[in-house]
Amino acid sequence: MNVMSWMLVVISALVLSTAALSPVMAANAAMATPAKPIAVDIRDFTFAPKTLTVSAGTRVVWTNRDEEPHVVVSAGNQFSPSRALDTSDSYAVTFDHAGTYTYYCAMHPMMVGTVIVK
Amino acid sequence: MQDIEDRDTEGRRHFLKCMAWAGTGTLWLMHGGVLKAQPLTTQGATAVTDATFSFVQISDSHIGFHKAPNMDVAGTLRQSLAMINAQKKEPDFVLHTGDLTHLSRPEEFDALSGIMQDARMAKVFYVPGEHDVIGDNGAEFFRRFGERQQSGGWYSFDHHGVHFVGLVNVLNLKAGGLGSLGADQLAWLKKDLAGLSADTPLVVFAHMPLWPLYPDWGWGTDDSNEAVSYLRRFGSVSVLNGHIHQIQQKVEGNITFYTARSTAYPQPAPGAASAPGPLKDVAPNDLHRYLGIRDIRHVQGNHALAVTEEVMA
DSSP states (O other), X not given: OOHHHHHHHHHHHHHHHHHHHOHHHHHHHHHHSOOOXXXXXXXXXXXXXXXXXXXXXXXXXXXXXXXXXXXXXXXXXXXXXXXXXXXXXXXXXXXXXXXXXXXXXSSSTTOEEEEEEO | OHHHHHHHHHHHHHHHHHHHHSOOOEEEEEETTEEEEEEOOTTOOGGGGGSSEEEEEEOOOOXXXXXXXXXXXXXXXXXXXXXXXXXXXXXXXXXXXXXXXXXXXXXXXXXXXXXXXXXXXXXXXXXXXXXXXXXXXXXXXXXXXXXXXXXXXXXXXXXXXXXXXXXXXXXXXXXXXXXXXXXXXXXXXXXXXXXXXXXXXXXXXXXXXXXXXXXXXXXXXXXHHHHHHHHTTSSOEXXXXXXXXXXXXXXXXXXXXXXXXXXXXXXXXXXXXXXXXXXXXXXXXXXXXXXXXXXXXXXXXXXXXXXEEEEOO
């Protein structure tokens, strides 16, 4: 083994030990950044999951996986409606306040979903 | 050169294949107050000569759609309009039963208008589909294609003794519901029909089916029963809808319900797939599923025998 290889091994060992010591730092980082967005798939004319429970401040992202366009609209006008979501288009809403948010597709109203914010 | 010719031939073959299942339109012939359907072909219908008048129904052109199985919805619409123009006796007007566009975009409405103008269509009566009213409750649709009779966009007119009613059932849809006419429109409809004698032939058209065709897929209208109750006293009633991209018929007393094909793409039969949507793989061997059905129905009315006939060419 030459000198360069030895150095690589040492560096790798240092990186690994840093990673092993870092859980506290990682937890702090998670506190500082917003919660991960939660995905809702629109597939086969249904919202999946149909009912979603999240904590306040969570961003919910709907993505249309159908060939048919869909429009996400709040039943009680509690958040702004999406534009027409064509295949693969997404729409996101950040839910800052606790409550129950029922929504549906403006074009296919039998498609209904709920976001519960705790 | 050979290569180009091959590709041309392939393109043409594909186009013709699309035309075989994409609906072209339905030629409606009025015979003494009784409506009769004919397939729209380049040959022209033989029965036209003794009809009082005729009109054509086209539907679901979905301008803006550009995926399998139809990359050229403008082309298939143009082909349908060419068939209208090829009729020996010119139809008096055209009904477009909604979903002119795919996403209600201005450029899609522009394209639709351009295609209709290029084909020099005489009068075209439109009702909106849910694809035409996205984001603005139909403001752009009604500005361009509305009849401007009622603020809600619905309307009626008389033609050679037949009363035509165009209804709007794709607005103010409620969570968990189907298509909707709404109290205002129903009140207007009741009043609009009140003065007519029972032997006035009626043609009522709207985008979504005005009967519970398949509610699991949203194929129906929440308050259609109320509307249909106003129609029952009439001797000859035809209800024409689009939305489901296939022909379905139902007869209830003197009322015949009919849904038209799309000029753009077919959808699965009720319950035949996990959800509605474009049938993407239309194999040549499966074409018979969209073709070759012949369906004749008779309705004994108060005065005349109402016959609807549909042949898929």
